Amino acid sequence: MAELRQFKLPDVGEGLTEGEILSWLVAVGDTVTVNQPLCEVETAKAAVELPSPFAGTVTELLFDAGTTVDVGAPIITIDVGGGAAPAADAPAAEGTGSGLIGETNANGRTAVLVGYGPRSTEAKRRPRRGQPVEAAAARATAPQVLPEADYGSGGDRPPLLATAPDARVKPVRHGGLEAARAAEAAAARRPADPAASASSDTAGRGALRPLAKPPVRKYAKELGIDLTTVRGTGEGGVITRADVDAALAPPAEPQVGATGDTRIPIKGVRKHTAAAMVASAFTAPHVTEFLTIDMTRTMKLRERLSARPELAGVKVSPLLFVAKALLLAAKRHPMVNSSWDEAAQEIVVHGAVNLGIAAATPRGLIVPNIKDAGRLSLAELAGALSELTETARAGKTQPADMTGGTITITNVGVFGVDTGTPILNPGESAILAFGAVREMPWVHKGKVVPRQVTQLALSFDHRIVDGELGSRFLADVGALLHDPGTALTF
């Protein structure tokens, strides 16, 4: 007798709303035991394995690997009854009210307290007693916290935190991101009629105690202002002291309507990147110099070298030659490979070149580096470059690989861009931007002919690197790429 159970994606962190299934560790037909790992899931906080809550036979995997799934959505069906059954039977197992975890009771609530959305059916919210339907509908438009936290992934259920039509209010509650999405969708569905929303606002405010901090309540009370008549502009629709003051003042000109701005919390890699960029831009006085070069010879050399046995199996990219040229030039001008130590009042000239490569990854911008890159042969450097980019793209770069960099290349050319003014990786003195290599008209041996042309941009810390040194260094890199044969003179 088939007895199907579904395992719903739990909230494995605190307050997560979704996770990506990285890989399945079981297949349909496999027998699994309790706590056997089923799949690997990556959330905003961590990549973790999910152990099976059931013992039985896997009858269906409900999402492919690589899919992002909302918390609370069933991800796998397991037959715990010992018999095989077609996947189509799965819904029949729902709502049997057996009280088992993940199943729904007769009242439409699941038997669990935490982790999942407490509701998994289309059960409707109980209406308030003696409340007109219009008022109930209007409540959804006023900033308010609805009762009965609803963190699940359901369809048309009202959002946990409904916001005013402008939907600018930042969600603040557990599960807020999803609620905010639902609120935005709800706001989009509503007609944009200011009069209608104004009236519904009023109706809505009558239904709930307005949100305000105790000192603000006291302040309003002293001024004799009824908070239910005040529109809150604080986070989550909370009424602030300024709102109370505004309620006292004569009405101002109507504000220009909001145009659906999206507010994204600043956190994670974005926050780190921002802090690093600000620190760098406002600590090290940047100078950027540009150089346009004909690198046709290097591109031809690349073709020839790709065929050589010692470079078989590694990617021989234009970036490889830029990296090599930079390393050779840095050997001639060691001061570009240095750091400013404010605390010690010293300039640190690094003995080794730890070559950073700026990489765009799913987690954001990171700059892993190749340790002591100057000692590597061209083949070793090519291997290190491929490994570094693959590791970064897979999101597996170790913190140690991102620290200790001494000079950086940013390959903006891969995006089809000609050049830019790069910002120094904090603590370093130079960064080289490598633009796209294009066929361009170029004067070559007295004639205008199509050549492979690119632009280099070098930013350097002017506290350490003078214009002369920066220019010589950039010119050397350019010369090496223009005529790789000059490498013999380095």
Add this chain to the structure above:
Amino acid sequence: MTALQQKTTEVVDPVPGAGAPHLPDQPDLVQLLTPEGERVEHPDYRLDISDEELRGLYRDLALVRRWDAEATALQRQGELGIWASLLGQEAAQVGAGRALAEGDMAFPTYREHGVAWTRGVDPLHVMSLFRGVDQGGWDPVARSFNLYTVVIGAQTLHATGYAMGLQRDGAENAALAFLGDGATSQGEVNEAMIWASTFAAPVVFFCQNNQYAISAPIERQSRVPLFHRAAGFGFPGVRVDGNDVLAVLAVTRAALAAAREGSGPTFIEAFTYRMGAHTTSDDPTRYRLAGELEEWKLRDPIARLKAHLSRTGIAGPEFFTAVDAEGDELAARIRKGTVEMPDPAGTEMFDHVFAEQTPELAQQREEFVAYHASFEGEQ
């Protein structure tokens, strides 16, 4: 150029000893059982222990680890809100817990599941806390084990205050305050140690240095070994191998005995390693390297006791099989008990805030009930 480079190393590495913090020689480390399971003697800390007690300690360690594994799995299955794993710290906790005598009081953090076990707290009472069903269901007085404290380091003040109370009652007991390495940076902990020292309060500060305050390594918390700090407060500090249950037992017993005799506080640094994540919301691979974990696996607290018991013949395969089976039974009981915990009534949150209900809370409770009654249909 060479001189400049040499200078460089000093400049870019501002933290002394940061290069090799984890497995250095530890000349001051009290150890009675080596990682290989060899019994060694220490001049200051002797331990006379029966075979029966040794087997009991092994059982404690193994069952606590099995409980911890089940709780981690239950969190991954959506049955707990969060779980703070003690993996790797079993010996530090069991050793300290078993050192307590009748009438001594323990003040835990939120990770002291191993100490809870030694105090006879039902694991389900801990599980209910992490499931969000209640605030911890055990009787702190009956179990001589205070409720878990989530505020970092706050329990050291509670313990010190309790110890000063014992002193004023003339009771011959001691308080044992648990804390982590990160907590040593907290103001409360420093205040507690100053008070404890000034009044020679019968309290022992038991610090499990598991090397990380969430993601911040110990090198970012202290420039000296933690146990050296005790000297600054004016009482003894000792560093014990936190993965050696026998050494922890001996050192904690001695410290508690000194406290009961009126010799004042002791700071114990149990040098150990958190082998899992800080909590189930944490991903340690983002801030520490896999090689470090592999090194600490070689110092596993349970493996070394098992090696000792096997080598000396104190326990055989039947004993270990029986403990494993007992662990699986315990895990099944914990799983069943946890998933079947009924949701509490919403009104319960008003009931345990104060010993006596205040008018404000009573009113809020009424409003809460009225609000929920304002919906149609069954509650």
